[in-house]
Structure formats: structure tokens, C-alpha cells
Amino acid sequence: xxxxxxxxxxxxxxxxxxxxxxxxxxxxxxxxxxxxxxxxxxxxxxxxxxxxxxxxxxxxxxxxxxxxxxxxxxxxxxxxxxxxxxxxxxxxxxxxxxxxxxxxxxxxxxxxxxxxxxxxxxx
Numbered sequence: 804x805x806x807x808x809x810x811x812x813x814x815x816x817x818x819x820x821x822x823x824x825x826x827x828x829x830x831x832x833x834x835x836x837x838x839x840x841x842x843x844x845x846x847x848x849x850x851x852x853x854x855x856x857x858x859x860x861x862x863x864x865x866x867x868x869x870x871x872x873x874x875x876x877x878x879x880x881x882x883x884x885x886x887x888x889x890x891x892x893x894x895x896x897x898x899x900x901x902x903x904x905x906x907x908x909x910x911x912x913x914x915x916x917x918x919x920x921x922x923x924x925x926x
Contacts, residue, residue, distance in 0.1 A: 868896045871908070871922040885915030895922065 870892055877887035885908045887893070895906040895917065908917035 864896055864898075868894050870925045871895045871906075872925060873921060874923055875921050877918065877921050879915060883916055885910065885913060885917050887917060887921060893917070893922075895924070 871894075873887045873889055873891045873893065875887075876889050877884075879886040885893075887908070891910070894909045897903075897906055901907075904919055905916045906919055906922070908915060908922075
């Protein structure tokens, strides 16, 4: 017979358990205030930087607007997008941090995101 076999042994003889440091109570640590970090892009409303576009908050850049001819009809998926009709002319521009596959399009007082693949950008 072997003494101290592991079968049925309920005593903890693990060296790791004997050498592990004592746990530090969370209450003994000083409270450190946390400040939420919200990424922002200078000159762009937070709603645009976070991926939510409110077309009424977006202002066109001083330079960098272009005219574009719409190649195909496009039905807006939601209120942040601009519906398009083939062969119409719109003004488009890009915003910092915006998905490169989309532009902001303006037609009169209507404004919204438009997919670049539906446009022919003019000089």
C-alpha cells in the first residue's frame, strides 16, 4: 500500500495554494475617479464622429465641395441618407473620419449620406 494516494484525498497539498500571495481587498485601494473618453474630430459634431449622422448638424467645408451626376436611382435606407434619381446633379463633400465609400450629398435644402458608387464626380 502507498500512503498519501490522491484517490479520495480531500486535503489540499498543492504547492501553488501554499505560495500564492494573499488577496488584496478592493476596499483598501484608493478610489480613483474615471473620466469617460469620447473621441472627437475638430469641427465635426460628435454624432458624425460616432457614426450617427444628423444632416441638419453637418456644415459643408469651406472648400472641397464638388458637383456630381447621379448614375442610378438610390432609395435612402433611413433619414440619414439622401434618396437619388438617375441623371440629377448634386453637391457632394467628405467629412473627416467618414467611411470613404460614402459622401454627404446636398440637393437644395435636403442633405444626407450618398454612396460614392452611385455618382460620377465632376470637376
